[in-house]
Amino acid sequence: xxxxxxxxxxxxxxxxxxxxxxxxxxxxxxxxxxxxxxxxxxxxxxxxxxxxxxxxxxxxxxxxxxxxxxxxxxxxxxxxxxxxxxxxxxxxxxxxxxxxxxxxxxxxxxxxxxxxxxxxxxxxxxxxxxxxxxxxxxxxxxxxxxxxxxxxxxxxxxxxxxxxxxxxxxxxxxxxxxxxxxxxxxxxxxxxxxxxxxxxxxxxxxxxxxxxxxxxxxxxxxxxxxxxxxxxxxxxxxxxxxxxxxxxxxxxxxxxxxxxxxxxxxxxxxxxxxxxxxxxxxxxxxxxxxxxxxxxxxx
Amino acid sequence: xxxxxxxxxxxxxxxxxxxxxxxxxxxxxxxxxxxxxxxxxxxxxxxxxxxxxxxxxxxxxxxxxxxxxxxxxxxxxxxxxxxxxxxxxxxxxxxxxxxxxxxxxxxxxxxxxxxxxxxxxxxxxxxxxxxxxxxxxxxxxxxxxxxxxxxxxxxxxxxxxxxxxxxxxxxxxxxxxxxxxxxxxxxxxxxxxxxxxxxxxxxxxxxxxxxxxxxxxxxxxxxxxxxxxxxxxxxxxxxxxxxxxxxxxxxxxxxxxxxxxxxxxxxxxxxxxxxxxxxxxxxxxxxxxxxxxxxxxxxxxxxxxxxxxxxxxxxxxxxxxxxxxxxxxxxxxxxxxxxxxxxxxxxxxxxxxxxxxxxxxxxxxxxxxxxxxxxxxxxxxxxxxxxxxxxxxxxxxxxxxxxxxxxxxxxxxxxxxxxxxxxxxxxxxxxxxxxxxxxxxxxxxxxxxxxxxxxxxxxxxxxxxxxxxxxxxxxxxxx
Numbered sequence: 001x002x003x004x005x006x007x008x009x010x011x012x013x014x015x016x017x018x019x020x021x022x023x024x025x026x027x028x029x030x031x032x033x034x035x036x037x038x039x040x041x042x043x044x045x046x047x048x049x050x051x052x053x054x055x056x057x058x059x060x061x062x063x064x065x066x067x068x069x070x071x072x073x074x075x076x077x078x079x080x081x082x083x084x085x086x087x088x089x090x091x092x093x094x095x096x097x098x099x100x101x102x103x104x105x106x107x108x109x110x111x112x113x114x115x116x117x118x119x120x121x122x123x124x125x126x127x128x129x130x131x132x133x134x135x136x137x138x139x140x141x142x143x144x145x146x147x148x149x150x151x152x153x154x155x156x157x158x159x160x161x162x163x164x165x166x167x168x169x170x171x172x173x174x175x176x177x178x179x180x181x182x183x184x185x186x187x188x189x190x191x192x193x194x195x196x197x198x199x200x201x202x203x204x205x206x207x208x209x210x211x212x213x214x215x216x217x218x219x220x221x222x223x224x225x226x227x228x229x230x231x232x233x234x235x236x237x238x239x240x241x242x243x244x245x246x247x248x249x250x251x252x253x254x255x256x257x258x259x260x261x262x263x264x265x266x267x268x269x270x271x272x273x274x275x276x277x278x279x280x281x282x283x284x285x286x287x288x289x290x291x292x293x294x295x296x297x298x299x
Numbered sequence: 300x301x302x303x304x305x306x307x308x309x310x311x312x313x314x315x316x317x318x319x320x321x322x323x324x325x326x327x328x329x330x331x332x333x334x335x336x337x338x339x340x341x342x343x344x345x346x347x348x349x350x351x352x353x354x355x356x357x358x359x360x361x362x363x364x365x366x367x368x369x370x371x372x373x374x375x376x377x378x379x380x381x382x383x384x385x386x387x388x389x390x391x392x393x394x395x396x397x398x399x400x401x402x403x404x405x406x407x408x409x410x411x412x413x414x415x416x417x418x419x420x421x422x423x424x425x426x427x428x429x430x431x432x433x434x435x436x437x438x439x440x441x442x443x444x445x446x447x448x449x450x451x452x453x454x455x456x457x458x459x460x461x462x463x464x465x466x467x468x469x470x471x472x473x474x475x476x477x478x479x480x481x482x483x484x485x486x487x488x489x490x491x492x493x494x495x496x497x498x499x500x501x502x503x504x505x506x507x508x509x510x511x512x513x514x515x516x517x518x519x520x521x522x523x524x525x526x527x528x529x530x531x532x533x534x535x536x537x538x539x540x541x542x543x544x545x546x547x548x549x550x551x552x553x554x555x556x557x558x559x560x561x562x563x564x565x566x567x568x569x570x571x572x573x574x575x576x577x578x579x580x581x582x583x584x585x586x587x588x589x590x591x592x593x594x595x596x597x598x599x600x601x602x603x604x605x606x607x608x609x610x611x612x613x614x615x616x617x618x619x620x621x622x623x624x625x626x627x628x629x630x631x632x633x634x635x636x637x638x639x640x641x642x643x644x645x646x647x648x649x650x651x652x653x654x655x656x657x658x659x660x661x662x663x664x665x666x667x668x669x670x671x672x673x674x675x676x677x678x679x680x681x682x683x684x685x686x687x688x689x690x691x692x693x694x695x696x697x698x699x700x701x702x703x704x705x706x707x708x709x710x711x712x713x714x715x716x717x718x719x720x721x722x723x724x725x726x727x728x729x730x731x732x733x734x735x736x737x738x739x740x741x742x743x744x745x746x747x748x749x750x751x752x753x754x755x756x757x758x759x760x761x762x763x764x765x766x767x768x769x770x771x772x773x774x775x776x777x778x
Contacts, residue, residue, distance in 0.1 A: 004514075004522065008529050015448055015533065023450035024475070027462045031470045118467055125729075131468035145468055 026127045033128070034144040038184050038283050041144065042151040043128070043160055049212070050161035050205055050262050060211030068219040072254060073174070073245035076221055078111075079236055086174035086245050087294070095241075096232045098137045112137040115176070115294035123165045123298070132291040137178040138239065139230045139289070147287040149182075152269040153201070159266030164298075167207055168260040172296035175257070176243035177202075177265075178289045181226035183272055185280035194274035195223040198267050198286065200242065204255075205262030212261065219244075224286075226274055239289070246293075263291070316420040319351045323417045324431045327747065330740045331435030333498075337484070338738040339399055342406030349409040352416035364757050368415055371689070371753055374682035375411060375746070378667075379404035381675035382737060403737065407746060414747035418754025425703035425755070430523065432710065432744055433505045437527040439482065440499050444534045446480040446487050447495070456492060456540040466729060478728050479538060493661050494726035496538060500550055500717040501741050503531030504709040510558045511702040546720050553716060554709070560694075561705050591616050592629035624660045632668045659725055663718040663736035670724075670735045683715065686749045693752045707748055714745040 033041045048056040068074045075083035078095040087093070091108075094101065098112035116135030117124040124133040129148070136146050151158040181196040197220070204215040221240060228238030247254035269284050276282055326344045382388070388400040417423055452458070460476035471478070471489075479495040480487050506528035512521045535547055560570045590599045591606055606612045616622055660666055667676040690708055693699075699707070722736050736742055 004518075004525070008525055011529065012533065015444065015537070016453060018445050019448040019452040020450070021452045021455075023464065023480075024452065024455070024459065026464060027459060027475065028465065028470065029461065030463060031465065125467050126464065128465045130465055134468045136468065 023126075028128075031144060033149065036188075038188055038285075039151075041149045042158070042285065043148045044151060044158045045128075046161040046264070047163035047262065049163050050203075050264060058211045059205065059214045061208060061213040063213065063215045065216040065218055066255065068217055068244055074219060074242075075244070076240050076242050077236060078241045080241075082245070083241065083243065086243065088173070096235045098135060099140055110135075112178075112290060115292050116290070117292050117296075120296060121166060121298045129160070129162050132177075132288060135290065137241075137290045138232075138235060139287075141230070147289050150265065150267065150286045150288055152198075152284055152286075153266040154268050157266065159201070159264060161203070161205075161262060161264035163205070163262045164260075166261075166298040168257060168293060169297045169299050170248075170258045172246050172257065172293035173248060174243050174245045175202075175293055176241065177291045178239055178241050179224075179286050180228055180239045180289075181224045181272075181284065182287050183226055183274050183282050183284045185276060185282060187280065189277065189280065191227055191274050191276065193228055194226045194272060196226045196272045196274075196284065197222050197270040198224050199270060201266040201268065203264035203266075204257055204260055205264070206257060207259040207261050215255070215257075217255070220270070226272060257293075260293075265291075316355045317422065319348065319355050320417055320420045320423045323348050323352065323413055324428060326413070327428065327744060328431050328435040330743055331432050332439045333482070333740040338406060339402045341738075341740070341743060342402040342409065345406055345409040345413055349412040349416060352413055352420070356416050356419040368750075368753060368757070371685055372408070372411055372750070374678040374685065375407055376404065378671055378675050378678040378682060379407040379737070381678070382671040382735070385671055385675070387670040387733070387735060406743070407737065410743055410747050411750040414750030415754045418751045418757075425699050425707065425751075426520075428751070429703060429706040429710070430520070432748075433502065433527050433706070434523070436498060436502045436741070437505075437530050440502050440530050440534055443479070443481045443495065443498065444530065444537070446482070448537070450480050451475070453537040454539065456538045456543075460540065472728060476540065481726075483727070488730075489728040490726040491659075491723040491728065492538060492540065492543070493721040494723040496535060496543060496546075497717050497721055497739075497741065499531040499534030500546070500721070501531075501710065501713045502527055503535060503550065504554060504557075504713040505531065505706070507554055507558050507705050507709050508702060510562065511700075511705055543721075546717070549720070550713070550717065553712065557705060557709055557712075561701055588616060588622075588625065589629050589633065592626040593633055594630050595634050621661065625662065625665050628660055628665055628669050632673060659723055661721055661723055663715075663722040663739075663742070666722065666724050666736050670737070686711070689749065689753050689756060692756050696756055698755045707752060710741075711745045711748055711752075714741045718742060 033043055035041055046054075048054040049058040051057060052059070070082070073082040073085050075081075075086065077083065084090045093111040093114065094106070094108045095111050098110050101110065113119065113135035117133035118130060119135065124130060131146065131148055136142065139146050148160070150160070153159055181198065183191055183194075183196070185191065199218055199220045201216065201218050204217070205212045206215060207213075219242070221242070224240050225238045228234075230238065245254055247256035250256065265288065267286055272282070272284060274282075326341075326348050329344065330341050383400040383403040388403065417428075456476040458476070460474055462475050463470040464475060465471070473491070477492050478489045479492050481490045481495055483490065505524045508524035509521065509528065512524065514521045535543075535550075539547065556570055556573070559566050587602075590596075590602055593599045606616050617626070660669070664676065664680070667679050671679070690711065694704060694708060718736060718739065718741075722739065724734055724736060725731065726734055
């Protein structure tokens with residue numbers, strides 16, 4: 001009997017050992033990055049495997065930075081011809097709404113909810129970065145629920161690096177992200193509308209034989225709307241829909257991101273047209289709303 | 300020549316009966332494992348099995364036996380019909396749609412019939428049936444426990460009771476400590492901890508078997524029940540919480556009372572009075588809660604004022620998070636005079652606003668007002684009373700061994716009891732699917748077992764009546 005009881009109780013350590021706490025990696029008391037103080041909402045978290053300062057850094061190969069050009073079919077607006085080239089179903093989408101369509105006669109579908117990564121794979125639904133994959137391209141008054149607020153990397157490395165739990169199989173025709181800029185003074189004074197000159201630095205991490213290959217890219221946008229409003233009628237002018245075409249076959253000169261497992265986002269602020277009150281120090285941010293590899297598949 | 304023809308048309312009832320009985324066990328395992336979590340699938344299986352069982356047993360039960368069973372089943376039939384014509388199945392997104400609502404009465408009735416008919420099959424063993432029922436439940440609980448432990452850690456319900464994760468850009472609707480992972484259909488999803496814990500709570504009743512099995516002579520069966528009880532209990536311990544510790548204590552008291560009532564015959568009288576007293580207290584409490592919940596009834600104002608002015612009563616009946624949804628449902632049902640089932644007038648054009656949806660009462664009986672209306676709740680209550688009476692008859696009869704009786708009674712009472720203080724009709728954390736309690740797999744098994752128990756008691760009575768007159772001649776049937 002004692003032997004039998006011992007056998008049964010030996011199952012307890014087994015159960016305890018299975019306890020990985022896999023779902024407890026990101027635990028919060030409520031919604032984080034939700035402060036009324038502007039600078040407290042900056043998000044700058046790098047996955048340990050993508051951060052060179054960490055022991056778990058897995059990058060074994062770094063490619064030369066690729067400055068994106070028109071030959072990559074870069075677009076900065078949904079009206080851009082390059083975007084129409086990338087998105088084959090361009091005419092089937094509505095680009096100004098991502099929450100609800102009130103027009104009963106509308107037959108087109110909303111672009112954001114249709115191409116969101118969380119709709120493609122459930123693994124994108126978890127964690128604070130899920131804000132970037134939920135199909136919400138615009139603020140819609142949701143503020144902290146909608147955006148990731150990124151600080152410029154002019155003086156030190158900011159931004160973030162995300163490691164996905166799955167890897168991208170071939171199939172994404174293009175990469176897309178939606179953002180606008182914001183600038184306030186140190187004392188949180190609201191400022192008027194203007195434009196920012198920013199250089200986006202987006203890194204892609206692709207699996208290789210024994211680690212990761214880091215593919216850095218950059219693109220300069222001279223007139224990124226800053227402190228712009230959020231009216232659906234004006235969204236093409238108040239947001240930047242940035243992206244570029246990906247390789248669907250080898251040898252076409254485009255970037256190939258098969259086996260993608262991570263992404264990093266940083267930017268540098270070159271200048272901003274918004275006028276500041278005398279003596280006030282500015283705080284600049286990119287408000288990143290969505291990031292997607294539309295029509296991709298993940299393993 | 301004629302002799303030869305007759306022999307060709309005969310088949311061995313015993314062998315066919317056992318095959319169908321085996322299929323019946325498979326069905327129970329399927330439901331116990333909650334595979335697919337598909338009510339319609341369970342219903343379809345129940346219909347086929349019940350028809351097959353009828354074919355192999357129809358000569359064995361007398362008409363009067365069937366009539367008494369039909370009367371016994373009547374409240375359940377009425378309840379299931381009222382449930383089907385309610386708006387509830389229509390708005391149970393992903394659960395049951397309007398065209399499929401017919402499966403509510405079909406499943407409940409045919410599952411009951413299967414239970415009743417399988418009790419007539421010769422050599423069908425209650426012990427094997429209970430092993431299958433508990434075994435399938437144990438596999439399900441083990442999968443859920445391991446998955447939950449992979450995502451969380453033991454006692455996370457206490458450690459992370461106020462912590463949240465971010466899901467689709469927003470904090471999870473409930474803290475981590477209030478959810479767990481479960482195999483739901485063919486995928487793992489986050490469900491409410493109350494719903495999750497029902498399965499191990501019911502499984503833990505298998506511990507009573509250990510008091511009735513001789514370890515030295517029956518090591519394998521003892522080991523099986525001990526392992527299953529261990530799984531149930533460790534699941535409850537690993538997910539213990541401030542509220543659930545109370546329900547666990549109730550479960551321990553119930554199991555102790557069950558074992559003592561079998562082991563110490565003298566205690567039966569005390570337990571009987573205890574159960575009677577609890578029943579009376581429950582009816583009085585229910586009347587009190589219903590009256591107190593009415594917001595538009597002037598006759599209740601006096602009593603409501605008394606309750607509101609007393610701190611303890613006010614806390615118990617008005618201001619705690621569990622009573623609020625119960626009051627909401629009972630107020631909505633009685634104030635809206637929804638006596639014939641919710642939405643009966645809007646059967647063709649469903650009007651989801653006419654019902655009290657989304658109230659998490661965590662009590663199946665209060666849910667029955669919501670799912671089936673006042674009459675529906677009344678009829679399911681009558682069925683439970685009928686079942687209780689039959690449980691007492693079964694308890695006092697010698698138609699099964701003590702082990703089988705304690706397991707069968709334990710399963711039924713544990714299912715209805717734990718659902719009474721923990722059934723979450725909206726179990727999924729990130730989806731709004733409504734799961735009416737009558738499609739909860741252990742509830743369906745309990746319905747099956749109640750009818751099985753009826754059949755066993757009935758069969759024993761008939762055998763006693765007829766054993767001096769004639770022997771049963773139904774070993775072979777001519778078709």
